[in-house]
Amino acid sequence: MSVPSHIDSYYAASANDKKVRPKLEGEHRCDVCVVGAGFTGISTALSLAERGKRVVVLEGTRIGFGASGRNGGQIVNSFNRDIDYITRTYGEDIGQKMGKMAFAGSELIRERIEKYNIDCDLKHGNVFAACNKKQFEDLKSKKALWEAHGHNELELLSASSIQDHIGSDRYAGGLLDRKGGHIQPLNLVLGQAQALESLGGIIFEDSKAIRIEQGKPAKVVTEHGVVVADTVVVAGNAYLLGLIPEVEKKAMPCGTQMVATEVLSEELQKQLLPTGYCVEDCNYLLDYFRLSGDGRLIYGGGTSYGAREPGKIEQLIVPKMLKTFPYLKGVKIDFEWTGNFLLTLLRMPQVGCIGDNLFYAQGYSGHGVTNSHLMGVILADAIEGDRERYDVFASMPQYPFPGGRMLRVPYTAIGASYYIMRDKLGI
Structure with a gap:
């Protein structure tokens, strides 16, 4: 049986943790099921596990397979749209609140590296x-x-x-x-994954989510198993691949x-x-x-x-x-x-909730290293009932690209x- 692998990159070649996690089989019950083991998913799961939540993470291939394990490794502050643009566009109140979060992601990364002794070449x-x-x-x-x-x-x-x-x-x-x-990004996400597991979190690799059945509880279905959870977080970002079309089109x-x-x-x-x-x-x-x-x-x-x-x-x-x-x-x-x-389209992260218990976060538009780490904590806060920072992001409009899948590429290229x-x- 073939085992999914990372792409042939420098990061994969220099990864500290080459352990392959098991594939999901059968039924598992947890408080929160996170779909996607990149920065957003692992940051969310780790934040919840630190608070005593039972967390299961489903990854379709390998931990950090997508952008989290392939990016430039640069810790860049603020957002794609900077605080002045946000203030002009969304108002002074939103601008001030976003300004307080603009540098929090880089601080969180350093805290995690120190707390969990993560070897990821931090400079x-x-x-x-x-x-x-x-x-x-x-x-x-x-x-x-x-x-x-x-x-x-x-x-x-x-x-x-x-x-x-x-x-x-x-x-x-x-x-x-x-x-x-800057950091070795794959080792950063792998180090946080190990921290999650040390707190009782479970990660399944080669376990692509093929369907989410909403309800209380919700069910996340893979080819060989199902996770039953009170809350689901979808953190697939550019690798959703049709799981939630209404989110993917945005x-x-x-x-x-x-x-x-x-x-x-x-x-x-x-x-x-x-x-x-x-x-x-x-x-x-x-x-x-x-x-x-x-x-x-x-x-x-x-x-x-x-x-x-x-x-x-x-x-x-x-x-x-x-x-x-x-x-x-x-x-x-x-x-x-x-x-x-x-x-x-607006170059701002998209955060939301479908129904009562299906959260998603995506679209960092090139600022994913810091923003995704911060978003994990914000999503964990929201699941726990503190939606102050979540509501700031969720209040921003989320527009689909004009022209749908066929025309969004040429329009953006122009x-x-x-x-x-x-x-x-x-x-």
């Missing part, structure tokens, strides 16, 4: 790199905005001082966020691509990223990069709308890498992979082309 600090003067002015505004909401560990970087952190003359300046950072899977080089010499590592901070640029379709724990450059970028798998990732990403670091020409690429994240042109023109 502190990230740099937002401006590719032109317009982007640099925007970073000045971001600094003022975040400081107004209590974040005081920021430093503006000039075109010369950013080279103290990035060995490239490509950038017009930047913003250093010392509350940001967002669009998008693919992003990464490569990891061979292990680089210490001298070359210091030349690339002297301070070890991770970096993302400020373009609409951004590039992002960092050093791994064993000294590889992990470089990602590009977006394929509709989660299409690019045929040759190396040919797509390496030219981007060489534009930033021309002196890496000839460096060997050891790994290349792609993963899907979920984009929403919109992206407009912003790509703006990036190129520096406006």
